[in-house]
Amino acid sequence: MNCKELVYLLGEYLDGSMEEHLRKDLDGHIAMCDSCTNFLNTYDTTRIICRQVQLSEIPEEFRERLRTFVVAKAKEHHQGIEKYRRMAAEEQRRQVEELLRAFREGRLSSSLSLLFDTHRDRCETCGEFLRAQNGGAVPETIPRDIEEHLAEFLEAIPAGEEPFRT
Amino acid sequence: MAESKQGKRMPAERLLDDDVLLEELRKGSPEAVEALFDRFHGKIYGLAMSILKNESDAEEATQDVFLTVFQKAHTFKGNSALYSWIYRICVNACLMRLRGKRRQETVSIEEFMPVFTEDGMHTSPVEDWSKEVERKMLDKELGRVIKKFTDELSEKYRVVFVLSDVEGMSNEETAQILGLTVPAVKSRLHRARLFLREQLSRYLQEGKTA
Numbered sequence: 001m002n003c004k005e006l007v008y009l010l011g012e013y014l015d016g017s018m019e020e021h022l023r024k025d026l027d028g029h030i031a032m033c034d035s036c037t038n039f040l041n042t043y044d045t046t047r048i049i050c051r052q053v054q055l056s057e058i059p060e061e062f063r064e065r066l067r068t069f070v071v072a073k074a075k076e077h078h079q080g081i082e083k084y085r086r087m088a089a090e091e092q093r094r095q096v097e098e099l100l101r102a103f104r105e106g107r108l109s110s111s112l113s114l115l116f117d118t119h120r121d122r123c124e125t126c127g128e129f130l131r132a133q134n135g136g137a138v139p140e141t142i143p144r145d146i147e148e149h150l151a152e153f154l155e156a157i158p159a160g161e162e163p164f165r166t
Numbered sequence: 167m168a169e170s171k172q173g174k175r176m177p178a179e180r181l182l183d184d185d186v187l188l189e190e191l192r193k194g195s196p197e198a199v200e201a202l203f204d205r206f207h208g209k210i211y212g213l214a215m216s217i218l219k220n221e222s223d224a225e226e227a228t229q230d231v232f233l234t235v236f237q238k239a240h241t242f243k244g245n246s247a248l249y250s251w252i253y254r255i256c257v258n259a260c261l262m263r264l265r266g267k268r269r270q271e272t273v274s275i276e277e278f279m280p281v282f283t284e285d286g287m288h289t290s291p292v293e294d295w296s297k298e299v300e301r302k303m304l305d306k307e308l309g310r311v312i313k314k315f316t317d318e319l320s321e322k323y324r325v326v327f328v329l330s331d332v333e334g335m336s337n338e339e340t341a342q343i344l345g346l347t348v349p350a351v352k353s354r355l356h357r358a359r360l361f362l363r364e365q366l367s368r369y370l371q372e373g374k375t376a
């Protein structure tokens with residue numbers, strides 16, 4: 001161990017991640033080398049004193065300008081999302097209504113027809129509702145949970161297949 | 167009474183929880199936006215200042231950080247802490263800004279690395295000024311000087327130094343924020359400290375001879 005090697009390893013020596021035999025080597029060198037003892041002390045002090053460095057503080061006028069900006073942008077961003085959500089919800093409702101109409105009128109594609117029939121027999125939420133549709137009853141509203149189930153069917157259609165005949 | 171006066175502060179306390187804060191942000195809660203701002207704007211600005219060293223650049227970078235946080239709030243998975251995610255966004259925003267600019271001249275770190283003889287001994291005896299500095303710990307002038315020296319570090323070293331030694335992050339956290347390996351963080355931090363040690367050494371020496 002010489003001074004150069006010691007200086008190279010100081011970080012690990014101080015953060016405690018050093019292997020025991022290496023640490024003994026370093027301790028040995030430090031015990032007999034004044035320069036390295038002093039280097040170690042000043043390196044360690046540097047590390048400690050630099051923790052007192054303060055990050056620059058934000059000037060008051062910046063802070064208020066920034067706050068106004070951030071609050072406004074957050075609102076804008078959220079309104080954008082809300083608008084998109086509303087549009088997506090309306091779109092889904094419209095699609096499910098069309099799908100149900102096609103179901104009542106027997107225009108569903110073969111794979112969707114199969115999905116509807118199995119779902120009607122197995123799903124506690126939709127079963128009764130779908131059987132009524134089979135009877136030709138036009139619903140006033142489509143309950144939210146049923147709409148979600150039926151919307152999932154649209155995602156399950158193989159690519160390129162039309163869900164129903166128009 | 168005090169209770170009812172503080173009534174309005176109750177939701178803010180709830181928002182100190184990262185998961186709650188994010189959930190409320192996704193819902194567009196104005197209180198959550200305020201809470202996010204109060205908690206992070208100072209740190210973000212300070213970090214941006216330490217990388218960009220220019221007030222208006224730091225202000226713009228801080229704006230960018232908040233915009234990114236709003237846009238990505240729904241993608242944050244919570245496998246790292248919220249602050250380290252935000253610091254990462256901040257570092258990236260600042261580095262993007264630096265990329266567009268001509269690098270400012272910084273002092274060459276090499277000139278401040280310790281020098282050794284061919285057989286690896288210190289070329290000149292090393293003085294111990296640690297006690298002297300510890301006495302001056304709260305000295306304003308010393309604080310100012312250290313800040314000046316850290317500003318002289320090139321951003322490659324400065325960012326690591328600020329996150330680890332000023333902000334007190336672990337090497338692992340710093341590595342994660344900067345997208346570096348832990349050994350790379352350790353080695354940059356070590357060189358930054360060697361640089362600062364040497365700068366302080368010279369500064370204190372000058373004080374004696376002057």
Ligand SMILES: [Zn+2]
Pocket residue numbers: 002003004006029033035036288
């Ligand atoms: Zn030595």
Ligand SMILES: [Zn+2]
Pocket residue numbers: 119123124125126127146149
């Ligand atoms: Zn169902």
